[in-house]
Amino acid sequence: xxxxxxxxxxxxxxxxxxxxEDDRAVPLAGGTDLTVGIRGGxxxxxALIDIKDIPELNILLADRDxxxxxxxxxxxxxxxxGPIRENVPILAExxxxxxxxxxxxxxxxxxxxxxxxxAADAAPPLYCLEARVNIAGPRKKRTVSIEAFFTGPxxxxxxxxxxxTSVLIPRPYPAGKGVYxxxxxxxxxxxxxxxxxxxxxxxxxxxxxxxVAPTPVRAGSVENxxxxxxxxxxxxxxxxxxxxxxxxxxxxxxxxxxxHLAEVxxxxxxxxxxxx
Amino acid sequence: xxxxxTINFSVNGERETRVVxxxxxxxxxxxxxxxxxxTKEGCAVGECGACIVLLDGNPANSxxxxxxxxxxxxxxxxxxxxxxxxxxxxxxxxxxxxAFQCGYCTPGMIMSxxxxxxxxxxxxxxxxxxxLSGNLCRCxxxxxxxxxxxSCSRHNGEGRIE
Numbered sequence: 001x002x003x004x005x006x007x008x009x010x011x012x013x014x015x016x017x018x019x020x021e022d023d024r025a026v027p028l029a030g031g032t033d034l035t036v037g038i039r040g041g042x043x044x045x046x047a048l049i050d051i052k053d054i055p056e057l058n059i060l061l062a063d064r065d066x067x068x069x070x071x072x073x074x075x076x077x078x079x080x081x082g083p084i085r086e087n088v089p090i091l092a093e094x095x096x097x098x099x100x101x102x103x104x105x106x107x108x109x110x111x112x113x114x115x116x117x118x119a120a121d122a123a124p125p126l127y128c129l130e131a132r133v134n135i136a137g138p139r140k141k142r143t144v145s146i147e148a149f150f151t152g153p154x155x156x157x158x159x160x161x162x163x164x165t166s167v168l169i170p171r172p173y174p175a176g177k178g179v180y181x182x183x184x185x186x187x188x189x190x191x192x193x194x195x196x197x198x199x200x201x202x203x204x205x206x207x208x209x210x211x212v213a214p215t216p217v218r219a220g221s222v223e224n225x226x227x228x229x230x231x232x233x234x235x236x237x238x239x240x241x242x243x244x245x246x247x248x249x250x251x252x253x254x255x256x257x258x259x260h261l262a263e264v265x266x267x268x269x270x271x272x273x274x275x276x
Numbered sequence: 277x278x279x280x281x282t283i284n285f286s287v288n289g290e291r292e293t294r295v296v297x298x299x300x301x302x303x304x305x306x307x308x309x310x311x312x313x314x315t316k317e318g319c320a321v322g323e324c325g326a327c328i329v330l331l332d333g334n335p336a337n338s339x340x341x342x343x344x345x346x347x348x349x350x351x352x353x354x355x356x357x358x359x360x361x362x363x364x365x366x367x368x369x370x371x372x373x374x375a376f377q378c379g380y381c382t383p384g385m386i387m388s389x390x391x392x393x394x395x396x397x398x399x400x401x402x403x404x405x406x407x408l409s410g411n412l413c414r415c416x417x418x419x420x421x422x423x424x425x426x427s428c429s430r431h432n433g434e435g436r437i438e
Contacts, residue, residue: 005277006298022277034299036321047277048298050345100410102335102388103330188360189323189409191319 004038005047012056012165017048018131019161022046027163029057029072030106032099033115043122057165062087066170068134069108070161076101080111088169090125090178090199097121097182099195100189110164113149116156117191119211123150124197125180127208127218129169137162150215176200177273185252193253194261198269205274211252212245212262219244222266226274234274238267281344287312288356295341302336303327305343306353314354314383318412325411328384329353335391337410354383357390365428365429373424377415385411389425395432 003263005022009015020026024046030032037043047178051057052072059070062083069078071100075095078084083093098121099107111120113133131146138161148166149156158164164273195210204227209220221240225231279298287310289401290403296305306315306329306381318326320339327338330352357364366386385408389437392399400406404425413421 002279002297002299004299005279006281006342007277008344008347018277029344032322032337033344033347038299039320048342052345099322099323100411101338101407102325102337105334106336108338108373140375242333 004045007047008053010055012054015051015163016136016161017052018047018049019163020138025049026068026240027051027071027110028247029108030074031111032103032107035113044152049246051163059166064171066168066173069109069167069169071108071167073108075104075109075112075167078106082269083168085235087173088125088129088179090179090197091108091122091129091169093178094121094180094182094195094197097180097192097195101202109167112132112213113146113167114156114158114164116150116152116215118152118153118213118215119192120216121182121192121194121195121210122274123157123216124195124208124210125178125199127216127272128178128197128199129174129208130206132168132170134166135162136165136168141165143168145176146219159263167185174199174201174206176202179269181269185266188253191252194265196197196248196262196265196269198266200273204268207241209241209245209262209266209271212247212258214246217244219266222270226270234267237270238263241266257269279345283344283347285346285349285350285351288353289314296344296346298342298344299344301339302343302346303338305346306338306351309343312353312355316383317379318380318384322410323412324381325388325408326381326416328387328411330387330391333391333394334405335410337386352387354386355428364390366393369424369427370421373420373427374417375420375424376413376417381383381411381413381415385413385421388429389428390420392425393428399425399429401426 024043026050028050057070057072060073079092086262112120134147181196183194192211199206199210208214221243226236231237247255249255316326318324322337322340329338
Protein backbone atom coordinates (compact mmCIF):
# COMPACT_ATOMS: atom_id res chain seq x y z
CA UNK A 1 0.00 0.00 0.00
CA UNK A 2 1.54 3.31 -1.04
CA UNK A 3 2.31 5.53 1.93
CA UNK A 4 0.89 8.66 0.29
CA UNK A 5 -1.30 9.84 -2.56
CA UNK A 6 -0.20 11.98 -5.49
CA UNK A 7 -2.06 14.49 -7.63
CA UNK A 8 -0.82 16.86 -10.28
CA UNK A 9 -2.54 20.27 -10.41
CA UNK A 10 -2.79 22.67 -13.29
CA UNK A 11 -4.20 25.65 -11.39
CA UNK A 12 -3.88 27.16 -7.93
CA UNK A 13 -7.55 26.80 -6.98
CA UNK A 14 -7.28 23.05 -7.47
CA UNK A 15 -4.08 22.94 -5.40
CA UNK A 16 -5.74 24.79 -2.48
CA UNK A 17 -8.73 22.46 -2.62
CA UNK A 18 -6.53 19.37 -2.47
CA UNK A 19 -4.33 20.81 0.27
CA UNK A 20 -7.50 21.37 2.31
CA GLU A 21 -8.77 17.82 1.81
CA ASP A 22 -5.89 16.24 3.69
CA ASP A 23 -4.14 18.03 6.53
CA ARG A 24 -1.04 16.02 5.75
CA ALA A 25 -0.99 17.09 2.09
CA VAL A 26 2.18 18.89 1.03
CA PRO A 27 2.99 20.82 -2.15
CA LEU A 28 5.59 19.14 -4.37
CA ALA A 29 7.86 21.22 -6.61
CA GLY A 30 11.33 19.87 -7.45
CA GLY A 31 11.09 17.24 -4.74
CA THR A 32 14.84 17.02 -4.22
CA ASP A 33 14.56 17.54 -0.45
CA LEU A 34 11.02 16.21 -0.06
CA THR A 35 11.45 12.75 -1.62
CA VAL A 36 14.64 12.11 0.34
CA GLY A 37 13.03 13.38 3.54
CA ILE A 38 9.96 11.19 3.13
CA ARG A 39 12.03 8.08 2.46
CA GLY A 40 14.30 8.86 5.39
CA GLY A 41 11.36 9.31 7.77
CA UNK A 42 11.96 13.05 8.29
CA UNK A 43 8.59 13.98 6.78
CA UNK A 44 5.27 12.15 7.06
CA UNK A 45 2.90 13.17 4.30
CA UNK A 46 -0.58 12.05 3.35
CA ALA A 47 -0.45 13.38 -0.19
CA LEU A 48 1.90 15.18 -2.53
CA ILE A 49 0.23 17.93 -4.54
CA ASP A 50 2.38 18.47 -7.62
CA ILE A 51 2.41 22.20 -8.38
CA LYS A 52 5.11 22.18 -11.08
CA ASP A 53 2.67 22.47 -13.98
CA ILE A 54 0.75 25.47 -12.62
CA PRO A 55 1.53 28.23 -15.16
CA GLU A 56 1.71 31.15 -12.71
CA LEU A 57 4.27 29.30 -10.60
CA ASN A 58 6.57 29.06 -13.62
CA ILE A 59 6.89 32.82 -13.99
CA LEU A 60 10.42 34.22 -14.19
CA LEU A 61 10.33 37.88 -15.08
CA ALA A 62 11.94 41.23 -14.51
CA ASP A 63 9.69 44.30 -14.43
CA ARG A 64 9.46 47.64 -12.64
CA ASP A 65 8.88 45.93 -9.27
CA UNK A 66 11.96 43.75 -9.57
CA UNK A 67 12.58 40.14 -10.42
CA UNK A 68 9.79 37.65 -9.72
CA UNK A 69 10.83 34.02 -9.39
CA UNK A 70 7.92 31.58 -9.49
CA UNK A 71 7.85 28.70 -7.03
CA UNK A 72 8.28 26.04 -9.72
CA UNK A 73 11.23 27.68 -11.49
CA UNK A 74 14.32 25.47 -11.38
CA UNK A 75 17.62 26.70 -9.99
CA UNK A 76 19.26 26.21 -13.40
CA UNK A 77 16.71 28.59 -14.96
CA UNK A 78 17.42 31.15 -12.22
CA UNK A 79 21.19 30.85 -12.63
CA UNK A 80 21.00 31.48 -16.38
CA UNK A 81 18.39 34.27 -16.25
CA GLY A 82 19.96 37.44 -17.70
CA PRO A 83 18.39 40.02 -15.34
CA ILE A 84 19.59 37.99 -12.32
CA ARG A 85 23.13 37.61 -13.69
CA GLU A 86 23.26 41.32 -14.49
CA ASN A 87 21.61 42.87 -11.43
CA VAL A 88 21.94 40.40 -8.56
CA PRO A 89 24.70 37.95 -9.50
CA ILE A 90 25.12 37.00 -5.83
CA LEU A 91 21.85 35.07 -6.10
CA ALA A 92 23.02 33.10 -9.15
CA GLU A 93 26.30 32.39 -7.37
CA UNK A 94 24.55 31.02 -4.28
CA UNK A 95 22.00 28.98 -6.28
CA UNK A 96 24.93 27.45 -8.13
CA UNK A 97 26.27 26.19 -4.76
CA UNK A 98 23.17 24.04 -4.26
CA UNK A 99 23.45 20.37 -5.21
CA UNK A 100 24.69 19.38 -8.65
CA UNK A 101 23.71 20.26 -12.21
CA UNK A 102 21.09 17.51 -12.41
CA UNK A 103 19.67 18.37 -8.98
CA UNK A 104 19.48 22.05 -10.00
CA UNK A 105 17.43 21.01 -13.03
CA UNK A 106 14.61 20.17 -10.64
CA UNK A 107 15.31 21.93 -7.35
CA UNK A 108 13.68 25.34 -6.85
CA UNK A 109 14.46 28.51 -4.91
CA UNK A 110 11.10 28.37 -3.15
CA UNK A 111 11.76 24.76 -2.19
CA UNK A 112 15.12 25.77 -0.76
CA UNK A 113 13.48 28.32 1.54
CA UNK A 114 10.40 26.20 2.36
CA UNK A 115 12.67 23.34 3.46
CA UNK A 116 14.00 26.02 5.84
CA UNK A 117 17.36 24.47 6.53
CA UNK A 118 19.44 26.98 8.51
CA ALA A 119 22.13 26.17 5.93
CA ALA A 120 19.98 26.95 2.86
CA ASP A 121 22.46 28.49 0.43
CA ALA A 122 19.92 30.74 -1.27
CA ALA A 123 18.82 32.35 1.99
CA PRO A 124 21.76 34.64 2.89
CA PRO A 125 21.72 36.43 -0.49
CA LEU A 126 17.93 36.78 -0.27
CA TYR A 127 18.40 38.44 3.15
CA CYS A 128 20.97 40.85 1.68
CA LEU A 129 18.64 41.63 -1.24
CA GLU A 130 15.68 42.12 1.14
CA ALA A 131 13.62 39.66 -0.86
CA ARG A 132 9.87 39.33 -0.35
CA VAL A 133 8.06 36.01 -0.26
CA ASN A 134 4.63 35.89 -1.88
CA ILE A 135 2.34 33.41 -0.17
CA ALA A 136 -1.14 32.34 -1.23
CA GLY A 137 -3.82 30.37 0.57
CA PRO A 138 -7.40 29.40 -0.20
CA ARG A 139 -8.79 32.74 0.98
CA LYS A 140 -6.05 35.33 0.81
CA LYS A 141 -2.63 36.26 -0.38
CA ARG A 142 0.08 37.77 1.77
CA THR A 143 3.66 38.89 1.42
CA VAL A 144 6.33 38.57 4.07
CA SER A 145 9.94 39.65 4.17
CA ILE A 146 12.45 36.86 3.77
CA GLU A 147 13.66 37.49 7.34
CA ALA A 148 10.15 37.00 8.71
CA PHE A 149 9.63 33.87 6.62
CA PHE A 150 12.03 31.64 8.56
CA THR A 151 10.96 30.85 12.12
CA GLY A 152 13.26 27.96 13.06
CA PRO A 153 15.04 24.90 11.70
CA UNK A 154 12.62 23.42 9.15
CA UNK A 155 9.99 25.96 10.27
CA UNK A 156 8.44 28.83 8.36
CA UNK A 157 5.44 31.14 8.66
CA UNK A 158 3.53 28.99 6.14
CA UNK A 159 0.21 27.71 7.46
CA UNK A 160 -1.28 24.39 6.39
CA UNK A 161 -3.03 24.98 3.08
CA UNK A 162 -0.78 27.86 2.07
CA UNK A 163 2.05 27.78 -0.40
CA UNK A 164 4.76 30.09 -1.65
CA THR A 165 3.85 31.31 -5.12
CA SER A 166 6.97 33.38 -5.83
CA VAL A 167 9.93 35.28 -4.44
CA LEU A 168 10.43 38.92 -5.42
CA ILE A 169 13.86 40.53 -5.58
CA PRO A 170 12.74 44.16 -5.27
CA ARG A 171 14.20 47.16 -7.00
CA PRO A 172 16.33 49.13 -6.59
CA TYR A 173 18.98 46.53 -7.22
CA PRO A 174 22.17 47.07 -5.23
CA ALA A 175 24.80 49.27 -6.80
CA GLY A 176 27.91 47.35 -5.86
CA LYS A 177 29.46 43.96 -5.77
CA GLY A 178 28.12 40.98 -3.86
CA VAL A 179 29.69 37.64 -3.00
CA TYR A 180 28.47 34.39 -1.49
CA UNK A 181 31.26 32.57 0.32
CA UNK A 182 30.53 29.00 1.27
CA UNK A 183 32.67 27.11 3.74
CA UNK A 184 32.16 23.38 3.38
CA UNK A 185 34.02 20.14 3.97
CA UNK A 186 34.75 19.48 0.32
CA UNK A 187 35.30 21.84 -2.59
CA UNK A 188 32.63 19.97 -4.49
CA UNK A 189 29.07 19.15 -3.47
CA UNK A 190 28.27 19.63 0.21
CA UNK A 191 26.00 21.51 2.56
CA UNK A 192 27.43 24.71 4.00
CA UNK A 193 29.37 24.53 7.27
CA UNK A 194 29.00 28.32 7.20
CA UNK A 195 27.58 30.37 4.31
CA UNK A 196 28.17 34.12 4.14
CA UNK A 197 26.59 36.61 1.75
CA UNK A 198 28.12 40.09 1.60
CA UNK A 199 26.42 42.61 -0.66
CA UNK A 200 27.53 46.18 -1.16
CA UNK A 201 24.84 48.84 -1.64
CA UNK A 202 26.54 52.07 -2.57
CA UNK A 203 28.69 52.87 0.48
CA UNK A 204 26.78 50.49 2.72
CA UNK A 205 26.93 46.75 3.12
CA UNK A 206 24.44 44.00 3.87
CA UNK A 207 25.69 40.77 5.40
CA UNK A 208 23.81 37.55 6.14
CA UNK A 209 24.91 34.11 7.24
CA UNK A 210 23.62 30.57 7.05
CA UNK A 211 24.31 27.49 9.19
CA VAL A 212 25.24 29.52 12.28
CA ALA A 213 21.84 29.95 13.99
CA PRO A 214 18.36 28.32 14.02
CA THR A 215 17.52 30.42 10.94
CA PRO A 216 19.68 32.36 8.50
CA VAL A 217 20.66 35.65 10.17
CA ARG A 218 21.70 39.20 9.28
CA ALA A 219 25.03 40.30 10.74
CA GLY A 220 23.57 43.47 12.27
CA SER A 221 26.59 44.21 14.46
CA VAL A 222 28.99 44.10 11.53
CA GLU A 223 26.64 46.10 9.32
CA ASN A 224 26.31 48.76 12.03
CA UNK A 225 30.04 49.08 12.49
CA UNK A 226 30.59 49.58 8.78
CA UNK A 227 27.46 51.51 7.81
CA UNK A 228 26.95 53.69 10.90
CA UNK A 229 30.38 53.96 12.51
CA UNK A 230 32.48 54.01 9.37
CA UNK A 231 34.65 51.07 10.36
CA UNK A 232 37.10 50.26 7.56
CA UNK A 233 39.29 47.78 9.44
CA UNK A 234 37.54 44.77 7.96
CA UNK A 235 39.12 42.31 10.39
CA UNK A 236 37.85 44.35 13.34
CA UNK A 237 34.40 44.62 11.80
CA UNK A 238 34.29 40.89 11.06
CA UNK A 239 35.07 40.01 14.69
CA UNK A 240 31.71 41.51 15.68
CA UNK A 241 29.88 38.75 13.81
CA UNK A 242 30.27 36.66 16.99
CA UNK A 243 27.50 38.79 18.53
CA UNK A 244 25.13 37.98 15.67
CA UNK A 245 25.37 34.19 15.55
CA UNK A 246 24.78 31.18 17.80
CA UNK A 247 26.24 28.17 16.02
CA UNK A 248 25.97 24.57 17.16
CA UNK A 249 28.29 21.60 16.82
CA UNK A 250 27.23 19.01 14.25
CA UNK A 251 28.84 16.64 11.76
CA UNK A 252 29.90 19.51 9.52
CA UNK A 253 31.79 21.47 12.15
CA UNK A 254 32.09 22.37 15.81
CA UNK A 255 30.58 25.46 17.36
CA UNK A 256 34.08 26.94 17.84
CA UNK A 257 35.08 26.22 14.24
CA UNK A 258 31.89 27.85 12.96
CA UNK A 259 32.62 31.02 14.98
CA HIS A 260 36.08 31.08 13.44
CA LEU A 261 34.91 30.35 9.90
CA ALA A 262 32.11 32.94 10.09
CA GLU A 263 34.59 35.64 11.11
CA VAL A 264 37.06 34.68 8.37
CA UNK A 265 34.43 34.57 5.64
CA UNK A 266 32.84 37.88 6.71
CA UNK A 267 36.30 39.53 6.61
CA UNK A 268 37.05 38.08 3.17
CA UNK A 269 33.65 39.14 1.90
CA UNK A 270 34.13 42.70 3.17
CA UNK A 271 37.56 42.86 1.53
CA UNK A 272 36.16 41.63 -1.75
CA UNK A 273 33.14 43.93 -1.99
CA UNK A 274 34.23 47.09 -0.17
CA UNK A 275 37.66 47.53 -1.74
CA UNK A 276 38.26 48.56 -5.32
CA UNK B 277 -7.12 11.20 -3.50
CA UNK B 278 -5.74 8.25 -5.33
CA UNK B 279 -2.72 6.28 -4.31
CA UNK B 280 -2.54 4.77 -7.79
CA UNK B 281 -1.75 7.06 -10.68
CA THR B 282 -2.21 6.46 -14.40
CA ILE B 283 0.71 7.77 -16.42
CA ASN B 284 1.08 8.28 -20.16
CA PHE B 285 4.66 8.74 -21.30
CA SER B 286 7.20 7.65 -23.85
CA VAL B 287 10.24 5.58 -23.03
CA ASN B 288 13.07 5.49 -25.55
CA GLY B 289 10.62 6.54 -28.24
CA GLU B 290 7.84 4.05 -27.42
CA ARG B 291 4.53 5.29 -26.03
CA GLU B 292 3.36 3.58 -22.85
CA THR B 293 0.48 3.78 -20.39
CA ARG B 294 0.90 2.34 -16.90
CA VAL B 295 -0.69 2.53 -13.48
CA VAL B 296 1.87 3.18 -10.75
CA UNK B 297 1.74 3.47 -6.99
CA UNK B 298 2.03 7.09 -5.87
CA UNK B 299 5.14 6.56 -3.75
CA UNK B 300 7.11 4.56 -6.33
CA UNK B 301 10.36 6.22 -7.37
CA UNK B 302 11.05 6.68 -11.06
CA UNK B 303 14.29 4.73 -10.58
CA UNK B 304 12.53 1.66 -9.18
CA UNK B 305 9.86 1.95 -11.84
CA UNK B 306 12.47 1.99 -14.62
CA UNK B 307 14.42 -0.95 -13.23
CA UNK B 308 11.68 -3.18 -11.88
CA UNK B 309 8.62 -2.41 -14.01
CA UNK B 310 10.09 -1.30 -17.33
CA UNK B 311 12.88 -3.85 -16.76
CA UNK B 312 15.49 -1.40 -18.02
CA UNK B 313 18.35 -2.17 -15.64
CA UNK B 314 20.98 -0.04 -17.38
CA THR B 315 19.96 2.79 -15.04
CA LYS B 316 21.72 2.14 -11.71
CA GLU B 317 20.94 2.82 -8.09
CA GLY B 318 23.91 4.21 -6.20
CA CYS B 319 23.10 6.45 -3.24
CA ALA B 320 19.33 6.83 -3.75
CA VAL B 321 19.50 10.38 -2.32
CA GLY B 322 20.52 12.39 -5.38
CA GLU B 323 24.22 12.64 -4.72
CA CYS B 324 25.90 10.10 -7.02
CA GLY B 325 24.17 10.40 -10.40
CA ALA B 326 24.24 6.69 -11.27
CA CYS B 327 20.47 6.89 -11.83
CA ILE B 328 20.45 9.94 -14.11
CA VAL B 329 18.04 9.71 -17.03
CA LEU B 330 16.75 12.35 -19.42
CA LEU B 331 13.24 13.73 -18.91
CA ASP B 332 12.24 15.79 -21.95
CA GLY B 333 15.96 15.97 -22.68
CA ASN B 334 17.00 17.25 -19.25
CA PRO B 335 19.12 15.20 -16.84
CA ALA B 336 17.22 14.13 -13.73
CA ASN B 337 18.22 11.95 -10.80
CA SER B 338 15.53 9.29 -11.17
CA UNK B 339 15.82 8.41 -7.47
CA UNK B 340 14.47 11.90 -6.63
CA UNK B 341 11.54 11.73 -9.04
CA UNK B 342 8.29 9.85 -8.56
CA UNK B 343 7.13 7.51 -11.30
CA UNK B 344 3.85 9.45 -11.11
CA UNK B 345 5.69 12.57 -12.27
CA UNK B 346 6.54 10.83 -15.55
CA UNK B 347 3.04 11.56 -16.89
CA UNK B 348 3.25 13.52 -20.15
CA UNK B 349 7.03 13.25 -20.34
CA UNK B 350 9.58 11.71 -22.67
CA UNK B 351 11.96 9.40 -20.86
CA UNK B 352 15.32 8.49 -22.37
CA UNK B 353 17.49 5.86 -20.69
CA UNK B 354 20.86 4.42 -21.64
CA UNK B 355 19.07 1.63 -23.50
CA UNK B 356 17.56 4.21 -25.88
CA UNK B 357 20.83 5.53 -27.28
CA UNK B 358 21.90 2.75 -29.64
CA UNK B 359 20.29 2.74 -33.11
CA UNK B 360 19.91 -0.48 -35.09
CA UNK B 361 22.38 -2.23 -32.84
CA UNK B 362 24.99 0.50 -33.18
CA UNK B 363 26.13 2.48 -30.15
CA UNK B 364 25.85 6.27 -30.33
CA UNK B 365 28.88 8.56 -30.50
CA UNK B 366 29.07 9.22 -26.77
CA UNK B 367 28.95 5.52 -25.95
CA UNK B 368 31.68 4.80 -28.51
CA UNK B 369 33.79 7.65 -27.17
CA UNK B 370 33.61 6.22 -23.64
CA UNK B 371 34.90 2.89 -24.98
CA UNK B 372 37.58 4.52 -27.11
CA UNK B 373 38.86 6.55 -24.16
CA UNK B 374 38.51 3.74 -21.59
CA ALA B 375 36.36 6.20 -19.62
CA PHE B 376 35.44 3.72 -16.89
CA GLN B 377 36.75 0.88 -14.81
CA CYS B 378 33.85 -0.82 -13.03
CA GLY B 379 31.27 0.86 -15.27
CA TYR B 380 28.62 1.45 -12.60
CA CYS B 381 28.54 5.23 -13.05
CA THR B 382 28.77 4.99 -16.85
CA PRO B 383 25.06 5.05 -17.81
CA GLY B 384 24.49 8.18 -15.71
CA MET B 385 27.67 9.80 -16.99
CA ILE B 386 26.69 9.14 -20.60
CA MET B 387 23.17 10.50 -20.11
CA SER B 388 24.53 13.72 -18.55
CA UNK B 389 27.13 14.03 -21.32
CA UNK B 390 24.55 13.38 -23.98
CA UNK B 391 22.29 16.17 -22.66
CA UNK B 392 25.26 18.54 -22.45
CA UNK B 393 26.22 17.91 -26.09
CA UNK B 394 22.62 18.48 -27.18
CA UNK B 395 22.45 21.91 -25.53
CA UNK B 396 26.09 22.85 -26.15
CA UNK B 397 27.79 20.99 -29.02
CA UNK B 398 31.21 22.55 -28.28
CA UNK B 399 31.64 22.39 -24.51
CA UNK B 400 34.76 23.63 -22.73
CA UNK B 401 36.40 21.63 -19.95
CA UNK B 402 34.55 23.84 -17.48
CA UNK B 403 31.23 23.17 -19.22
CA UNK B 404 31.90 19.43 -19.04
CA UNK B 405 32.85 19.57 -15.36
CA UNK B 406 29.67 21.56 -14.61
CA UNK B 407 27.42 19.22 -16.58
CA LEU B 408 28.93 16.13 -14.92
CA SER B 409 29.05 17.67 -11.43
CA GLY B 410 26.28 15.33 -10.33
CA ASN B 411 28.00 12.16 -11.53
CA LEU B 412 30.47 10.53 -9.18
CA CYS B 413 32.99 7.94 -10.40
CA ARG B 414 34.44 5.93 -7.52
CA CYS B 415 37.11 4.46 -9.82
CA UNK B 416 38.37 7.98 -10.54
CA UNK B 417 38.20 7.85 -14.34
CA UNK B 418 37.40 11.57 -14.47
CA UNK B 419 40.24 12.53 -16.85
CA UNK B 420 39.25 9.86 -19.36
CA UNK B 421 35.58 10.76 -19.02
CA UNK B 422 36.32 14.41 -19.73
CA UNK B 423 38.43 13.42 -22.76
CA UNK B 424 35.69 11.14 -24.04
CA UNK B 425 33.10 13.93 -23.84
CA UNK B 426 35.49 16.43 -25.39
CA SER B 427 36.10 14.08 -28.32
CA CYS B 428 32.38 14.39 -29.13
CA SER B 429 32.60 18.17 -29.31
CA ARG B 430 31.83 19.79 -32.64
CA HIS B 431 35.45 20.98 -32.70
CA ASN B 432 36.56 17.36 -32.87
CA GLY B 433 35.86 15.62 -36.14
CA GLU B 434 32.33 14.65 -37.01
CA GLY B 435 30.67 16.71 -34.30
CA ARG B 436 27.08 15.62 -34.34
CA ILE B 437 26.15 13.08 -31.73
CA GLU B 438 23.39 11.25 -33.57
